[in-house]
Amino acid sequence: MKTFILEHPRIASEKRFNDIANTPLWSCLMGGYAAAALEKEGLDTTFFDHAVPGAKFARSRDSILDTNPDLLCINTVYFWEHTPVFFKFLSDLKKLGFTGHINLFGFFPSLVYREILKTCEQVDSIAVGEFEHTLPELANALKDEAPLKTIQGLALRSCLENDRSRMRIPEKNPDIFAFPKRSSLEGVVTILGSRGCYNHCSFCPVPSFYNQGSLWRGRSPHNIAEEMQTLVNKGVCKFYFCDPNFIGPGARGKRRIIELMELIKPMNIKFGMETRPQDLDDDILESLVEAGFESLLMGIESGSSNVLERIDKGSGPVQSSKAIELCRRHGIEPEIGFLMFVPDSGLNDLKENMKFLMDNKLLDHVARTANLLSHTQIVLSGTSGYRRFEEGKRLNKSGMFGFEADVIFLDPAVEWIAKLLTFACHTVLKAMSHSRSPIYWKNEDNEFSKEINDYLINLSYDLIDLADKGLEKLPPKSLEHWEKRILTHINTTLEQEALILPRDCSSVVKPQ
Secondary structure, eight states, X not given: OEEEEEEOOOOOOSTTTTOOTTSOGGXXXXXXXXXXXXXXTTOEEEEEEOOSTTOOHHHHHHHHHXXXXXXXXXXXXXXXXXXXXXXXXXXXXXXXXXXXXXEEEXXXXXXXXXXXXXXXXXXXXXEOSOOTTHHHHHHHHHHHTOOSTTSTTEEOGGGGGXXXXXXXXXXXXXXXXXXXXXXXXXXXXXXXXXXXXXXXXXXXXXHHHTTTSOSEEEOXXXXXXXXXXXXXXXXXXXXXXOOSSSSOSHHHHHHHHHHHHHHHGXXXXXXXXXXXXXXXXXXXXXXXXXXXXXXXXXXXXXXXXXXXHHTTOOOOHHHHHXXXXXXXXXXXOOEEEEOSBOTXXXXXXXXXXXXXXXXTTOOOSHHHHHHHTTOBOOEETTSHHHHHHHHTTOEEEESGGGOEXXXXXXXXXXXXXXXXXXXXXXXXXHHXXXXXXXXXXXXXXXXXXXXXXXXXXXXXXXXXXHHHTOGGGSXXXXXXXXXXXXXXXXXXXXXXXGOOOOSXXXXXXOOO
């Protein structure tokens, strides 16, 4: 019985190049966890990680055909407008004679498994939800020619006959999972310290992926430290915890992290993490920093209490400001998860966002400014926000299986600002990727960068002021007029010193 785990290639999106919400970050470890789970069962397993820059589907196809596994399991990631390429890849495999069982797993197929099975005959099954138990059970059943229908968490076409959910109940103790296989140990190595999240933000697919079990389950400190020590022994010195929420809920979560910090402190490593504002205090930050903590992504999302309530964030601007100040007091400059635009926001919400960002000195350099001022809420299938907008008949489904959707804004003025400010920020971010640009991301600390940074801030205020006076007072083609005006200003600024940037930056890679 031969099994093959694939991390398929990704193709960068033109429109969504700056958006990271197509899948939660910990998806990058799913293929490795799946391969480790199959190997733990003694199954002959090949793991190919082709989710690397430059990888082509042709290489994945040839690797699979050469190996000719009985079971092909693929961590399937939605990659915007290019997702159909993946399903054509599956069709090509079948046309070329591949006869093995094709199984998909991960966030995307779990949340739209019915739609995939209804329309994609090349897919034999989908592991819905956590897969570390489901995939070995599937492999063993195929080996023994046993029925598949009884496997918990496995969706087959026969399951479409009723509405019963096929999502597997999550494992209560994540310590029992084998450490994930890894294709590389270079640079910063990702690691997962917990499963799920204790909150239920309306834009996030994580709660839906675990909707029949505990929303947050932490690995024990000793289990995490054991994996880290194994990697340190192999030369790893930098880690990034890709948990949606690293610290976990309440006093118990903090005690667990402080215990973990004591265990990893002697390893002399550096690490980053993601967490929520309310999980931080002086004691825990002191413990983190002493153990090598150096980078943080904090999910704040908005400076408007009204917006935070609408997206079920469970925190407020005052709490977020205190968390930012707390981090800086301990020598950590946090990066911020922020939604400048949500479909339910009004002009006052945008004004509050600008006040929050300015008061907390978050618009201080062009890369961060362009990111924070350009993000619009993304609505993906399976989230509570998707369901709410659909019930309100404000959803325009797009992409394969309607996995993503555009939402009708409550206020057309907010939508107008969102389009123009996003256009400006994306133009700047693409220019930052051009090695000849004066704001090239490797060397952005100069007068050009400051001028562009100030321009984006002033543009935000100008657009809000204009919209506040009423869109009906603007010329019919105001959007087109402003886009040309924005592009002209940015190019004029960046073409100083006889530097000519391409007018079409679509082929430029974004800064990392």
